[in-house]
Amino acid sequence: MHRGKGMKFVGDSRIRENDDKFIPKDYSEYPGKTEPFWPNFLLKEWLVGAVFLVGFLCLTIAAPAPLEKEADPSTAGYIPLPDWYFLFLYQFLKYDFASGNYVVFGTVIIPGLAFGALLLAPFLDTGKERRPFKRPIATSLMLIGIAATFWLTYEAASHVNWEERAEKGKIVEEVEIDQEDPGYQVYSQQSCINCHGGNLEGGAGPALVGTGLSVDEIKDIAVNGIEGDPGMPAGSFQGTDEELQQLAEFISGLGGEGH
Structure with missing residues (x-):
């Protein structure tokens, strides 16, 4: 059949006129509250996701995740969390x-x-x-x-004692430890190394690098101990007054460049 100049219509008997088998039902035919997926439902999902994402980003800015020093398998007092x-x-x-x-x-x-x-x-x-x-x-x-x-x-x-954990795990300034120093010799002989580490980086006890304590304050703690968790019992230091002075001067001098 011809209609118009150069236009032809071709029919195919294999295609049925009202074949709606594969046509999905309209969303309004389903029970309950319904709405079209695009754009209504998807737009709501995006908006809710954006609100939570912005809230999460604000939380990370207000309370950033703390960073700790490098993991050390030799530190027996560290409790992983x-x-x-x-x-x-x-x-x-x-x-x-x-x-x-x-x-x-x-x-x-x-x-x-x-x-x-x-x-x-x-x-x-x-x-x-x-x-x-x-x-x-x-x-x-x-x-x-x-x-x-x-x-x-x-x-x-x-x-969890978060303040104590942050203190133990804080990143401390790396300093060069002079193991030939008389103060370090006293430090190792008094078994301080068991709690505070070979490089005074901390372990079961706090780090001793950059404490900001004076020589007299360190001597007082070594002799009389300090309360807290884990704290340090009184009488931990068993050396002479000269050794105590050497130890205190050594620890007090740590934390600056070149020490």
């Missing part, structure tokens, strides 16, 4: 039923079931209802999971 988002698992492993002989239960089975359930949630809960009160099981499990995570994180954080 996971990042804040794993503190709840760290606290969970402190309980008897998730540690010791049951450590596999606390490290593999329970976390595996929890995170596996999150991955399988879309397949386990196939209901079309979106309102939380219409899905009591899923809503209850999610609230329990959130409450447990917050509580375990709070418990773990509340039992």
Whole structure:
């Protein structure tokens, strides 16, 4: 059939006129509150994500993550601690039923079931209802999971002395230690090295580089000790007055360039 100059219409009997098998239903045909994915739903998702991202960036600026000195396997007094988002698992492993002989239960089975359930949630809960009160099981499990995570994180954080930890793990100025110095000889002979490290970088005790203490203050601490956690007991120094003077002068002189 010809219509117009040079225009042809060709029909194909293999294509049915009203074949809507593969045409998706309109979103309005689904029950509950509905809306088109583009642009309504996707725009809301982007806006919520942007708000959380900006809030998280503000939090990192206001309270930046502390940096500690390089890891030293020879430091026996250092207690490793996971990042804040794993503190709840760290606290969970402190309980008897998730540690010791049951450590596999606390490290593999329970976390595996929890995170596996999150991955399988879309397949386990196939209901079309979106309102939380219409899905009591899923809503209850999610609230329990959130409450447990917050509580375990709070418990773990509340039992950590953050100021002491920051003091022990702070990055100290690297100085050249003269191990031939008489003060260092006294330092090693008095077993100070066991708590404060071979380079006075700290360990079970605080670092002794750049303390800002005077010679007299160091002598007083060495003889009378100091309170705190871990602190230092009185009578730790057992040498002579001359050795005490050498030790105090050596520690007080650390922290400046060239020492």
